[in-house]
Amino acid sequence: MYVLIVYDVGEKRVQKVLKFLRKYLNWIQNSVFEGHVTDAQLLKIKNGLKSLTDQEEDSIIFFIARSDKWIKKEIMGVEKNSTDNFI
Template sequence: MYVVIVYDVAVERVNKVKKFLRRHLHWVQNSVFEGEVTLAEYERIKAGLLDIINKDEDSIIIYKLRSKPMRETLGVEKNPMEEVI
C-alpha cells in the first residue's frame, strides 16, 4: 500500500518523528512523508509513532492509498523523488 503521513507535533518531538519516518519513507516536505510499505511495515510505523508522540498534544494523519498517486508540484520541489524501477 502507498501511504502519506503528515504530522503536527510539539517542537521537542519533531526531530524524533522525522528521524523515525526517514528510516521508512521518503521525505516530501516539512512534516510530510510518503512511500510504498507492506502491511507489516505499516504496523511497525504506526507502533513506532505511537511510542514517540504524546496523544494528548500531537497529531499524525496517515492516508492509505491502494497505489502510488499521481503527484504534481507547484513551486519548489523540496526533495525530488526519482522513479525507481
C-alpha cells in the same frame, strides 16, 4: 501499499519523528513523508509513532492507498526533495 503521512508534533519531538520516519519513507516536505510499505511496516510505523508522540497534543494523518497509481501528484513551486530519481 502507498502511504502519505502528515504530522504536527510538539517541537521537542519533531526530530525524533523525522529520524524515525526516514527509516521507512521518503521525506518530501516539512512534516510530510511518502512511500511504499507493507502492512507489517505500516504497523511498525504506527506503533513507533504512538510511542514517540503525545496523543493529547500531537496530530498524525495517514493517507493510505493500495497503489500510487491512484494518486496524481502535482507540485506547485519548489519541490523540496525530489523522489523521481529512485529506482
